[in-house]
Each structure stands twice: as structure tokens, then as C-alpha cells.
Amino acid sequence: MIHLEVAALEEAEIPLDRLLEGRASLLLCYPRFTREEAERRLEELRGLGVDAIILEGRHEVEGLKVLGKGHVSIAVEARVDDEVYALKIRRTDADRESFMDEAEKLRMANEVGVGPRLVRHTDNFLLMELIQGEYLPEWIEALSPGDAELLRGVLKGLLEKARKLDEIGLDHGELSRAHRHIIVSGGEPRLIDFESASTERRVSNITSLTQYLFINRRMRRLISRIIEPPEIQPLIEALKQYKREPSDENYRRILEVCGL
Ligand SMILES: Nc1ncnc2c1ncn2[C@@H]1O[C@H](COP(=O)(O)OP(=O)(O)O)[C@@H](O)[C@H]1O
Ligand SMILES: [Mg+2]
Incomplete structure (x- = not known):
């Protein structure tokens, strides 16, 4: 054997x-x-x-x-x-x-501990x-109802990474359909694939990721098995405010609405 x-x-x-x-x-x-x-x-x-x-x-x-x-x-x-x-x-x-371009963007992300x-x-x-672990949806699927804190920690960690990318003006570009671009590795969420990343666009990491996690039906349904997902209307309001002014305060407001 x-x-x-x-x-x-x-x-x-x-x-x-x-x-x-x-x-x-x-x-x-x-x-x-x-x-x-x-x-x-x-x-x-x-x-x-x-x-x-x-x-x-x-x-x-x-x-x-x-x-x-x-x-x-x-x-x-x-x-x-x-x-x-x-x-x-x-x-x-x-x-x-x-x-060349992807390497440059990945290097930028690495500077703030992302990617x-x-x-x-x-x-x-x-x-x-090499990031070893499971794609976020599969990782969530394997959780049990007692894992609420674990899930909240991973989701918060994810938003924190997206916030860091927003702060350095690097838009990941694929966070609104991130099924294959988030791997949970040893309890830490890791963002991969900076192929579509850009410093030319207006950054939308936080808004794209939040939409993916809590508004996208498949993810919302998955997450709802373990924790209460945020109400959609207040979340959209908080996102709008953040979009107008991506301040720390408005970022914290999003976390609060999401219960994170
Ligand atoms: N650093 C990594 N560690 C582990 N798996 C990875 C890594 N980078 C990519 N992969 C895997 O390879 C897939 C394709 O890589 P990706 O960077 O998305 O390529 P592309 O730019 O062609 O879309 C990813 O969805 C992921 O499963
Ligand atoms: Mg890809």
C-alpha cells in the first residue's frame, strides 16, 4: 500500500x-x-x-x-x-x-499583505x-451551524483585504463573481488571480465583494445556513455611501450592517 x-x-x-x-x-x-x-x-x-x-x-x-x-x-x-x-x-x-502586468499588480497587492x-x-x-485550501463556496458548504464565529471571521478577513486593495487604488476586477478566486487556507481567506487587476479603474473591491457575498443568490443562500445575512436595503445604502466617500467610517458602517 x-x-x-x-x-x-x-x-x-x-x-x-x-x-x-x-x-x-x-x-x-x-x-x-x-x-x-x-x-x-x-x-x-x-x-x-x-x-x-x-x-x-x-x-x-x-x-x-x-x-x-x-x-x-x-x-x-x-x-x-x-x-x-x-x-x-x-x-x-x-x-x-x-x-508582466499581472506580476506588477500582484506585487502591489503583496505590499499590503494580499494575494x-x-x-x-x-x-x-x-x-x-501555493495556496492550499478550498474555494470559499465549498468551504462554507462544509460548515455546520456551530461555525458561525468561524464564518464571520473569514468574511471579515475578506472584507479587510478588499478594503486594503481599495486603499491602494488597486481594483481586483473579479470579485463580483469570485467563485474560483477566493481560497480559504488554514482558516484565512486568500484572494488569488490579479490578471484583471487595474489601477486605472475606479476601485470597487468592497462593493463587488459585498455584492458577491450577500446579494448574489447562491452565496447568500449558503451563508444563511450558518449566520443571519444582512438585510439588503440597508446594505445597499451603506454601499452607496461608501461609494460616494470610501472613508474608514463608511467602511465600518458596512461591517456593522453585515454584522461583522
Ligand atoms: N497561487 C495559487 N495557489 C493555488 N491555486 C491557484 C493559485 N493561483 C491560481 N490557482 C488556481 O488556478 C485557477 C486559475 O488561476 P487564475 O489565476 O484564476 O488564472 P486566469 O488568470 O487564467 O484566470 C484558480 O481558479 C485556482 O484554482
Ligand atoms: Mg481566473
């Missing part, structure tokens, strides 16, 4: 030297694989210091386990020395030329802290 598990682990980890031999090379160069591009990317990956790709995660691409798949990238686990990180691989059909810690990046790869 133990031997089988070890064998499975070994199979999941593919050293860069063997990456182009097997099907996992598809991930390097997805969805349009060419040998030439894959070889170029492999060199880029070596330059990043990555030793191996690890086929683990809750999603699948072409039957291969991955951390996730977005419009811009495929995310996989990657080993550098003895540490495991998350690696975003730019899709060949991405509408972005490189990870996976950025390690380094190239045009086609972004290496960062």
Missing part, C-alpha cells in the same frame, strides 16, 4: 528533463501545441529555477491534474528545490502578451506561493 502511494507520488512529479517526452508537455503549450514553442518555453522555465511540474489539483486539463484553468493560463504545482509553488503558464491563445506571494515571473510563467 505504502509502496503504491510512493509510486503515485513519483508519477505525479515530472522533472523538466522529461517534460517534453510525455503528455504533460501539453500544459506547457496549451491549447495549441508546437514542438518549437514548447522547447522555447521549457528553456524559459529552467531559467525560472523550476525543477519539476507536479500533476496535482482539483481540476483536469486533457486528463492531467492541474490547480486550475483560466482564460489566460493554466495553473499547476511546481517544485523549486524542496519547496512547492503555484505556477501559472500562459495559454497560447491568451489575450495577454505576458505576465499569493509572488516569487518571480517571465513572459510566459508566473511563479508564486
Whole structure:
């Protein structure tokens, strides 16, 4: 039994030297694989210091386990020395030329303690802290009625992060449909994916997140199993006020209306 598990682990980890031999090379160069591009990317990956790709995660691409798949990238686990990180691989059909912009926004977020810690990046790869845990909706689903305080803590922590992003003028951009962009890890809510983040737009992290949590039907229903959700009208009023003037006072008013 133990031997089988070890064998499975070994199979999941593919050293860069063997990456182009097997099907996992598809991930390097997805969805349009060419040998030439894959070889170029492999060199880029070596330059990043990555030793191996690890086929683990809750999603699948072409039957291969991955951390996730977005419009811009495929995310996989990657080993550098003895540490495991998350690696975003730019899709060949991405509408972005490189990870330059995302890395810059992630770095800004990191400065206020938000987002996976950025390690380094190239045009086609972004290496960062691996966030282990569950997506927020699944995490809430697994709670029991006695977990009200735990849930309040996570929701408050989330709003605090959104507030920090508001304060530095960085709009995450995907918090109004955040099903796959919030992971609860060791009791801490973590925001991921700064691909759509911008400093050019008016920030709406708090308003988007609050709408997602308490006005979006699916989330409101989930949350209602554990805690009393805020009344919608007072919440909308508080959000309007915050939008007019994103002061500390108006932020605290939102927390209060949400019972956090
Ligand atoms: N740092 C990370 N740790 C763990 N999982 C991650 C991390 N970054 C991304 N993922 C997973 O990969 C998925 C796709 O990543 P995402 O950043 O959303 O890519 P895209 O920019 O293409 O939308 C996410 O929904 C998440 O499941
Ligand atoms: Mg995404």
C-alpha cells in the first residue's frame, strides 16, 4: 500500500528533463501545441529555477491534474528545490502578451499583505506561493451551524483585504463573481488571480465583494445556513455611501450592517 502511494507520488512529479517526452508537455503549450514553442518555453522555465511540474489539483486539463484553468493560463504545482509553488503558464491563445502586468499588480497587492506571494515571473510563467485550501463556496458548504464565529471571521478577513486593495487604488476586477478566486487556507481567506487587476479603474473591491457575498443568490443562500445575512436595503445604502466617500467610517458602517 505504502509502496503504491510512493509510486503515485513519483508519477505525479515530472522533472523538466522529461517534460517534453510525455503528455504533460501539453500544459506547457496549451491549447495549441508546437514542438518549437514548447522547447522555447521549457528553456524559459529552467531559467525560472523550476525543477519539476507536479500533476496535482482539483481540476483536469486533457486528463492531467492541474490547480486550475483560466482564460489566460493554466495553473499547476511546481517544485523549486524542496519547496512547492503555484505556477501559472500562459495559454497560447491568451489575450495577454505576458505576465508582466499581472506580476506588477500582484506585487502591489503583496505590499499590503494580499494575494499569493509572488516569487518571480517571465513572459510566459508566473511563479508564486501555493495556496492550499478550498474555494470559499465549498468551504462554507462544509460548515455546520456551530461555525458561525468561524464564518464571520473569514468574511471579515475578506472584507479587510478588499478594503486594503481599495486603499491602494488597486481594483481586483473579479470579485463580483469570485467563485474560483477566493481560497480559504488554514482558516484565512486568500484572494488569488490579479490578471484583471487595474489601477486605472475606479476601485470597487468592497462593493463587488459585498455584492458577491450577500446579494448574489447562491452565496447568500449558503451563508444563511450558518449566520443571519444582512438585510439588503440597508446594505445597499451603506454601499452607496461608501461609494460616494470610501472613508474608514463608511467602511465600518458596512461591517456593522453585515454584522461583522
Ligand atoms: N497561487 C495559487 N495557489 C493555488 N491555486 C491557484 C493559485 N493561483 C491560481 N490557482 C488556481 O488556478 C485557477 C486559475 O488561476 P487564475 O489565476 O484564476 O488564472 P486566469 O488568470 O487564467 O484566470 C484558480 O481558479 C485556482 O484554482
Ligand atoms: Mg481566473
